[in-house]
Amino acid sequence: MKDYFTMEDFDFSGKRVLLRLDLNSPINTETGEITDVSRFLAHLDTIKRLSGAKVVILAHQSRPGKKDFTTTKNHADVLSRLLRRPVEYVDGLFENFVIEKIRKMKDGEILLLENTRFYSEDVVLAEEPISIQRKSHIVKKLSPLFDYFINDAFAAIHRPQTTLVGFSEDIPNVAGLLMDKEISMLSKFLNDNTRPKLAILAGAKVDDSLKVAKNFFEKGTVDKLIAGGLVANLILVAKGINIGKINIDFLKKELPDYENLVNLSKEIYERYADMIILPVDFAINKENKRYEVNIDELPIEYPIFDIGMNTIEIFRKEIENAKSIILNGPMGVYEIPDFSLGTVEIFKTVAETQAFKVAGGGHTISVISKLDIEKRFTHVSTGGGALISFLSGESMPGLAALKSSKAKFSGGDKK
Numbered sequence: 001m002k003d004y005f006t007m008e009d010f011d012f013s014g015k016r017v018l019l020r021l022d023l024n025s026p027i028n029t030e031t032g033e034i035t036d037v038s039r040f041l042a043h044l045d046t047i048k049r050l051s052g053a054k055v056v057i058l059a060h061q062s063r064p065g066k067k068d069f070t071t072t073k074n075h076a077d078v079l080s081r082l083l084r085r086p087v088e089y090v091d092g093l094f095e096n097f098v099i100e101k102i103r104k105m106k107d108g109e110i111l112l113l114e115n116t117r118f119y120s121e122d123v124v125l126a127e128e129p130i131s132i133q134r135k136s137h138i139v140k141k142l143s144p145l146f147d148y149f150i151n152d153a154f155a156a157i158h159r160p161q162t163t164l165v166g167f168s169e170d171i172p173n174v175a176g177l178l179m180d181k182e183i184s185m186l187s188k189f190l191n192d193n194t195r196p197k198l199a200i201l202a203g204a205k206v207d208d209s210l211k212v213a214k215n216f217f218e219k220g221t222v223d224k225l226i227a228g229g230l231v232a233n234l235i236l237v238a239k240g241i242n243i244g245k246i247n248i249d250f251l252k253k254e255l256p257d258y259e260n261l262v263n264l265s266k267e268i269y270e271r272y273a274d275m276i277i278l279p280v281d282f283a284i285n286k287e288n289k290r291y292e293v294n295i296d297e298l299p300i301e302y303p304i305f306d307i308g309m310n311t312i313e314i315f316r317k318e319i320e321n322a323k324s325i326i327l328n329g330p331m332g333v334y335e336i337p338d339f340s341l342g343t344v345e346i347f348k349t350v351a352e353t354q355a356f357k358v359a360g361g362g363h364t365i366s367v368i369s370k371l372d373i374e375k376r377f378t379h380v381s382t383g384g385g386a387l388i389s390f391l392s393g394e395s396m397p398g399l400a401a402l403k404s405s406k407a408k409f410s411g412g413d414k415k
Contacts, residue, residue: 016148019149020151022059027074047110056102056145064117087111122138148172153398169408185378190221197325199213200329202328202331206254224275226318231329279295283305285305306334315349325357360380361384
């Protein structure tokens with residue numbers, strides 16, 4: 001029995017459903033075209049499950065001040081095309097004409113309301129308690145119109161915004177199919193006792209990776225951690241290895257909190273050195289060509305762009321031995337073909353194992369998509385910041401709202 005409602009708990013036929021999705025997507029700011037529809041695709045099963053309901057969708061796009069902060073009109077067009085059924089864009093959120101349109105809906109109809117972040121209540125009340133958010137126009141005007149609120153926006157589950165958590169006291173909040181799958185798969189990785197359990201943390205988001213690593217080690221979640229990319233480079237610096245001025249300067253440029261992150265890396269490494277696997281050789285970019293150097297050849301005056309062949313073999317053996325794996329981040333500058341080898345080999349090795357394997361993060365998803373290996377993973381998460389927050393053990397307001405709503409409406413239908 002889950003501590004939040006799922007879509008299996010209710011019959012939505014003939015009901016009015018307020019559905020929160022995360023359709024926040026890359027946009028060509030010149031043409032307005034949505035250039036990546038992966039988040040739309042992730043929500044399709046949830047929408048299709050509501051075929052007999054009156055469905056009103058809430059979604060946001062970007063944030064004020066950004067060039068891609070725009071209406072959800074094109075989002076409605078994309079959904080219509082993918083679903084092969086009409087999704088009507090409504091250029092409002094809780095105005096009288098919107099309320100009237102919702103009241104006149106027929107079973108099977110779908111509306112997509114305006115970008116929720118056009119309305120200040122969805123942003124400025126984010127740090128306020130639910131008791132305050134309930135008094136917002138968004139909640140007061142919309143909640144009486146609906147039987148259920150379904151939250152399928154896992155990628156935003158770590159945010160306490162009104163359209164994500166504000167309805168939990170007024171109508172039953174339900175986890176959508178994507179939301180439920182994300183929570184279930186990530187919880188299984190964190191809580192399942194299948195061993196050995198391996199984390200692969202790489203890429204450029206060093207602060208996030210260190211936060212996750214610290215949590216994993218302190219809670220005994222993983223047996224080993226493979227570090228790649230800038231994560232590995234920083235840990236090497238913390239170990240006292242001189243990786244070369246050009247590489248240290250790059251770390252300082254990319255990491256505003258460089259000194260504190262070095263100290264955190266040192267703390268983690270000193271406590272868990274026997275559990276951390278670092279590169280032993282590297283591919284450097286020397287005049288736009290790949291050259292490999294061993295760790296004892298450092299410092300080097302050229303930038304490190306990838307892991308080397310010996311490291312690939314060491315990492316591969318650890319991966320093949322693992323029974324459960326989490327993968328987040330590429331090994332190097334994978335966008336340049338000469339320096340994609342480490343990333344491609346490690347990702348393919350993970351895909352080929354029989355382990356329970358979860359992957360996530362923007363660059364990670366991009367690589368998996370390019371290699372066409374998504375179906376070989378147990379789960380590929382749609383979350384970026386949400387994934388990191390979940391794995392780091394931080395509070396998840398969206399999940400907390402789902403749980404509190406079940407506690408209140410445990411009898412089933414709306415009271």
